[in-house]
Amino acid sequence: MDPFNEVETDCWSQINSLETFIHSTRQINENAKLDYQNNYQELAETVEDLKQAVIISESNPSHFNLSPSEIVNRKQILSQLQKKMETLDNEWIERINNPHRPREVTTMSNRISDDDGENPFSDSQRINREFTQFQEQEYIQSQDLQLDSIHKTMQSLNQQATLMGGELEDQGFMLEDLDNEMDTVGNKLQRGLKRVNFVIEKNRETASNWCIGILVVVLCILLVLLIVA
Template sequence: MLYINCTFAGADPLSSPYLMSGHVARALEAVHRLGQKEYGFWGNHTATIDWCEDNYTHTQYIAEWYNTVSNIPFIALGLYGAYYSLREIPSAMHRWRFTAPHIGIACVGVGSFIFHATLNWYAQVLLDEMPMIYVSSMVLYLVFAPTDGPGSLKLKVGIASIPLTVTALYLRFSYPVIHQLCFAGIMLSIGYRFVGLIRGSKHNPEAISDAKYYIFTGAFMFILAFGIWNIDNAFCDFWTLVRTSLWNGEPGPSFKTPSLPAAIVGAVTQGHAWWHILTGLGCARMAAGASYLMLTTSHPDILPPAREPNPPLPLSPPAPTRKASDDAIFRPYKDDPVSYEDEGPSHDEILLQQRQMIDEQDTHLDRLSNSIRNQRDISLQINDELEVHTGLLEALDHELDSTGDRLSRARRRLDHVARGAKDNGSAVAIGVLIFVLLILIIVFKT
């Protein structure tokens, strides 16, 4: 059986911190199967899962040999899928979108390789189990959001919260069942979305049929791998006994060269290694089918056109007669001894030309988009300057109004002063006349 330790190290798990001196504190103790080495070249085994494979049977540098090397096809399939997507998807806008899942598959294979080689808890969580959640969440977003439109931000935040929440919970409570249930839930959600897209698609039935073939065969490989994984867990003691009895008759792992039957049985009875191989094939096929399904349903314009039916064959010429004049028209030219028909460009050459034309159109569209963006920026700058000038004109108009008001008040004051001066002038004239009369009276009296 699969050995998973669910006994907490210490007291109540809720009271033990998961951050301790900058390191994540594991809530579960390390697990070791009976009779197996608990340390190796990379240090002590601290993983909370011990898979049903004898440790260090081939080399001191790899704890679980078959579980480690079985990740090589996983990595190779991911890299090949990424290369194929970059080569075959003509649109630069969608190329990396559908290449990312294949790169994620390769990263999961690398992390699993390191974990099974070291049986280290940090490698188990951070390189093997959590990347599975991250990559599956990325695929979940890709199938629920065909394009990165303005409405996809909420979906991005919602889906991104799934791996972040699982990571926080797993670092706090190191139960492997948390990872397993979350991964199963995400995969079921992806499968539910696949069924909806296939039923609702009305584009290119032939392409939909191809996408269904890849998705369903990949899902079958997943189910088969899951069954083998559970059989390996349930009958671990039996498989261990069989392998031990054939391994040169010695109990436990040995570095001695096994016999041919022992080597064959030791390889084919590694259930978790078969899980790696079958899930690698299943992931690669499902990622390819998902990419083709999303391109068919959401971006049919960038797919290669469906092949046209072959034109009808020309009618065969009439049977030649003995007359030279009648047979001459069916004879090859004398100046061209090699008679052949110009078949024109092949189907692959036509597809290549179409891809080149689409790439050129994408380039022109990118340039047009940049030009429109620059014009928009210039328009915004002009708008800002117009707002500044409008503000200045409004301030000047206000100053003119204030100056007019001050001039009006000054004119009223001048009018008042003029009226006062006029009244004062009349009084002075009367006073002068009175003064003159007084002088005349004094003169005549004397």
């Protein structure tokens, strides 16, 4: 998975938080200095992670499906973050050295007439705008991943349904063959029973004929004995 986008989003979020901290801190004491150092150190570590992500993606761009222009763009983003860190650090040092320096106040007319001058809120607005764009990109990428997952799931279900349909068709053929075999066996049994019945009937007729013949012989013998006597 490409770690760049996630780490970049964290960087912009921490920069916004640090900038808000610098501008909202009214009294600079030891606690405020410690909070700034902790936040700045955390931001520096996150930017370092982003730098490592750029190095990783640059070493194997094909693995992350990145073009040379995208690699250059990532380096530019890293440079912007580093410059913004330096700017914030300089602002904080200035606040420490001049804690009672009043902030510049400009009227609406001055801001309108000074369009070509430096806007003190331009960096913050640009950062917020870029951060919003990154959030939208993350959301779109998340939606794309979900759609890809749904598409793969539908393909898997379709393959399973096709496989089950083939298995049911094979089982239907097997049942049909079994039914034909049962019919064949039934016909053979019927023919066998007819033969058995035929043999039994023939045996009955033969036994009856033998009995009649024996009785005739016995009667003849008795008749001869009567005549002789």
